[in-house]
Amino acid sequence: MSELVYENKNVEGYKLNITNVEDVQKFYDYVIEKYGKVDILVNNAGVTRDSMTRKMTDDQWNLVLDVNLKGVFNMTRLFGPLMEVNNYGSIINISSVVGVYGNIGQANYAATKAGVIGLTKTWAKEFARKGANVRVNAIAPGYTMTDMLKTVPQDLLDKFAALTMLKRLGQPNEIANAALFLASEEASYVTGQTLSVDGGMRL
Numbered sequence: 001m002s003e004l005v006y007e008n009k010n011v012e013g014y015k016l017n018i019t020n021v022e023d024v025q026k027f028y029d030y031v032i033e034k035y036g037k038v039d040i041l042v043n044n045a046g047v048t049r050d051s052m053t054r055k056m057t058d059d060q061w062n063l064v065l066d067v068n069l070k071g072v073f074n075m076t077r078l079f080g081p082l083m084e085v086n087n088y089g090s091i092i093n094i095s096s097v098v099g100v101y102g103n104i105g106q107a108n109y110a111a112t113k114a115g116v117i118g119l120t121k122t123w124a125k126e127f128a129r130k131g132a133n134v135r136v137n138a139i140a141p142g143y144t145m146t147d148m149l150k151t152v153p154q155d156l157l158d159k160f161a162a163l164t165m166l167k168r169l170g171q172p173n174e175i176a177n178a179a180l181f182l183a184s185e186e187a188s189y190v191t192g193q194t195l196s197v198d199g200g201m202r203l
């Protein structure tokens with residue numbers, strides 16, 4: 001189900017399931033009718049269903065692929081070409097340190113987050129091929145204190161913090177600041193890149 005869930009003078013929140021092509025189309029139609037254009041798309045939605053590969057179920061594999069990869073594709077298939085036609089746009093795909101280095105127990109998640117980097121490089125070429133001012137970049141966050149980490153035991157979080165140069169985990173606003181930069185004109189000559197925001201982590 002897709003619906004408007006929040007609205008004030010400056011902001012609207014619209015809830016949709018990005019794996020549902022009809023939902024995405026409905027959202028796209030709503031945005032086009034109301035605003036006529038889109039300047040920035042941040043593909044942020046993502047899920048984990050961790051398991052060692054030998055125990056990973058089809059459901060775990062399919063759900064993570066569906067949200068993290070197909071969902072990103074569903075959104076960008078509509079909004080990317082729109083930006084190209086309008087000759088302006090910045091698309092920001094949220095990848096992960098796990099997509100860069102891989103991680104035990106996350107074959108499904110790592111595949112999608114590495115895939116997002118491939119999509120980023122492809123779309124950076126595709127949407128600008130006729131000279132449109134459309135930039136596409138990825139952010140690869142390290143472990144960041146959001147709901148996604150709620151199920152991760154504290155001793156593991158401490159281990160991850162120790163693997164960073166800064167010896168701590170990230171805060172959501174530190175990832176948001178990177179997205180702000182990539183969305184802004186300060187990044188006007190940055191495209192096809194993956195910006196690691198991970199405190200200098202090596203997994």
Ligand SMILES: NC(=O)c1ccc[n+]([C@@H]2O[C@H](COP(=O)([O-])OP(=O)(O)OC[C@H]3O[C@@H](n4cnc5c(N)ncnc54)[C@H](O)[C@@H]3O)[C@@H](O)[C@H]2O)c1
Pocket residue numbers: 016017018019043044045046047067071094095096097140141142143144145146147148149
């Ligand atoms: N938190 C971390 O340590 C970390 C590290 C690297 C990358 N990331 C990535 O950052 C992004 C944001 O994650 P987060 O940490 O805020 O996690 P989160 O679980 O707090 O938020 C994920 C969001 O995705 C939404 N979502 C899930 N399935 C959806 C669907 N089918 N359609 C629409 N929305 C859907 C959820 O409603 C939720 O709001 C994700 O892509 C995640 O993979 C997170």
